[in-house]
Amino acid sequence: MSGGHDTKPNGASARGRLERRLQLVLPVAVLVAGIAIWYLIVRTNELPPYILPGPGAVFATLIEDWPILWQSLAVTLTTTLQGFLAAAIGGVALALLFSRSRWLEYSLFPYAVVLQVTPVIAIAPLLLIYLPQQLAVVACAWIVAFFPVLSNTMLGLNSVDRNLAGLFKLYRASGFQTLRYLRLPAALPYILGGLRIAGGLSLIGAVVAEIAAGAAGAGSGLAYRIAESGYRLNIPRMFAALLLLSIAGIVIYALLALASHLMLRRWHESALGKD
Amino acid sequence: METDTHHSKADADAAVSLRGITKIYESGVAALGPFDLDVRRGEFVSLLGPSGCGKSTALRIIAGLMAQTSGEVCVVAQASVNPVRQSIGFVFQEPTLMPWASVRDNVGLPLQLARMSRDEANAKINQVLSQVDLSEFAEVYPRELSGGMKMRVSLARALVTDPEILLMDEPFAALDEITRFRLNNDLLDLWRKLRKTVIFVTHSVFESVYLSERVVVMTQRPGRIGEEFQINAPLTRSEDFRTSAEYAAQCRNVSVALARASGERPGR
Numbered sequence: 001m002s003g004g005h006d007t008k009p010n011g012a013s014a015r016g017r018l019e020r021r022l023q024l025v026l027p028v029a030v031l032v033a034g035i036a037i038w039y040l041i042v043r044t045n046e047l048p049p050y051i052l053p054g055p056g057a058v059f060a061t062l063i064e065d066w067p068i069l070w071q072s073l074a075v076t077l078t079t080t081l082q083g084f085l086a087a088a089i090g091g092v093a094l095a096l097l098f099s100r101s102r103w104l105e106y107s108l109f110p111y112a113v114v115l116q117v118t119p120v121i122a123i124a125p126l127l128l129i130y131l132p133q134q135l136a137v138v139a140c141a142w143i144v145a146f147f148p149v150l151s152n153t154m155l156g157l158n159s160v161d162r163n164l165a166g167l168f169k170l171y172r173a174s175g176f177q178t179l180r181y182l183r184l185p186a187a188l189p190y191i192l193g194g195l196r197i198a199g200g201l202s203l204i205g206a207v208v209a210e211i212a213a214g215a216a217g218a219g220s221g222l223a224y225r226i227a228e229s230g231y232r233l234n235i236p237r238m239f240a241a242l243l244l245l246s247i248a249g250i251v252i253y254a255l256l257a258l259a260s261h262l263m264l265r266r267w268h269e270s271a272l273g274k275d
Numbered sequence: 276m277e278t279d280t281h282h283s284k285a286d287a288d289a290a291v292s293l294r295g296i297t298k299i300y301e302s303g304v305a306a307l308g309p310f311d312l313d314v315r316r317g318e319f320v321s322l323l324g325p326s327g328c329g330k331s332t333a334l335r336i337i338a339g340l341m342a343q344t345s346g347e348v349c350v351v352a353q354a355s356v357n358p359v360r361q362s363i364g365f366v367f368q369e370p371t372l373m374p375w376a377s378v379r380d381n382v383g384l385p386l387q388l389a390r391m392s393r394d395e396a397n398a399k400i401n402q403v404l405s406q407v408d409l410s411e412f413a414e415v416y417p418r419e420l421s422g423g424m425k426m427r428v429s430l431a432r433a434l435v436t437d438p439e440i441l442l443m444d445e446p447f448a449a450l451d452e453i454t455r456f457r458l459n460n461d462l463l464d465l466w467r468k469l470r471k472t473v474i475f476v477t478h479s480v481f482e483s484v485y486l487s488e489r490v491v492v493m494t495q496r497p498g499r500i501g502e503e504f505q506i507n508a509p510l511t512r513s514e515d516f517r518t519s520a521e522y523a524a525q526c527r528n529v530s531v532a533l534a535r536a537s538g539e540r541p542g543r
Contacts, residue, residue, distance in 0.1 A: 171389070181384070266416055268374070
């Protein structure tokens with residue numbers, strides 16, 4: 001946005017503004033319409049709250065149960081954050097190790113793929129047996145989230161301009177210098193793309209693990225609240241917890257997208273204006 | 276082949292000498308040679324040839340970016356003991372700038388890699404940026420520059436270590452003609468001022484004749500030396516030279532030689 005530079009009211013910028021407004025207005029309109037339809041269905045069919053609570057009931061529950069829900073949200077978010085950090089550090093570090101040693105890459109990469117393609121919901125109960133609960137939950141978040149970081153970082157580290165690499169060679173750059181000044185910056189957009197995916201995935205991993213833990217009768221995260229509310233037929237609270245999870249996911253994504261934009265805006269195509 | 280009687284090629288005078296260089300790629304394609312070349316200190320030589328004749332390969336071998344299959348490369352290293360002072364500067368066909376770094380950091384890269392102190396490096400960067408007329412653009416990022424300006428940054432980066440030898444691989448090929456002419460003149464100014472040895476790879480007859488003291492015409496792959504031309508031109512060339520009969524005649528001679536080297540029938 002360039003304040004004070006509207007000296008040329010051309011069609012392009014007006015259209016751009018319209019488009020930006022539409023991007024905001026349309027999803028909100030869909031949301032409002034969805035809530036209205038939901039309300040009407042509950043109202044016209046006179047559904048009881050233990051079958052389908054109306055939007056008002058869910059909202060009221062959200063306020064009423066806020067102390068419990070907030071605590072659970074904090075637990076889930078902590079797990080997510082731990083899983084995300086482990087995935088970010090683990091994924092990048094593993095990619096760096098692989099880039100140093102082909103042997104290591106050939107030996108371990110297939111197992112990274114195996115971990116990725118095995119459904120985490122199937123692994124979670126086992127992890128809960130062998131690890132302390134909190135560690136098991138974080139491990140699940142990590143398993144789901146680390147792969148996109150790993151594969152994107154590997155791709156990025158190998159996407160260095162050939163001539164730039166030649167230049168570093170010409171000036172006798174050390175391996176560390178080439179990594180620090182060439183390969184990591186070149187890989188940064190890829191790494192950030194991987195992290196953006198990993199943010200949402202670590203929330204999913206945390207929730208899956210909490211549900212598995214909840215099935216074992218322990219836990220305090222939001223997913224556990226959902227499972228527990230289901231047993232007690234407290235459907236409005238299930239909806240309220242679900243709503244919080246969605247919001248948490250959206251906020252995580254938005255924060256990571258913002259961080260990525262701020263880091264790349266000076267130079268990378270993805271963060272530049274489209275004009 | 277014309278013999279050069281004017282300058283004796285005593286070893287002390289040579290900046291680069293190649294003896295029987297060949298390059299055969301892993302695929303079995305013979306790209307170059309055997310190829311011999313002697314370049315005097317301070318000389319401006321163009322390697323001219325059809326595309327795919329191995330002229331870029333020759334340049335990369337001189338720079339040490341690629342290993343030759345056989346033959347000997349001798350690049351006279353600077354007598355200086357200052358490790359920052361690099362004997363070779365290289366300019367690629369593309370500007371090859373780091374998009375995440377400012378012009379200053381791009382130009383200063385060779386100094387940074389040599390672990391020169393920030394202050395000392397900045398002084399050198401400022402000096403070389405003023406040589407290529409980019410002083411006001413030090414803090415700008417490459418994407419904000421035009422193609423010609425990016426090329427100047429690339430040239431500044433090659434010059435910042437004050438190299439003895441400047442290797443240029445079709446540096447202006449992707450630029451429009453007006454920009455190219457301007458950069459040609461700027462390069463000549465710099466060369467006159469700094470007296471670097473320049474080996475300039477190009478596929479443009481006009482560019483090679485305009486810029487060089489000597490044009491080496493290379494044959495079709497595997498590239499060898501076809502003919503050599505000593506260019507007669509005033510030391511300070513200008514747009515007048517571009518339109519002179521002298522220039523046209525030399526371009527014609529070189530063109531004919533290039534056609535011969537490319538395997539076309541002469542006299543067309």
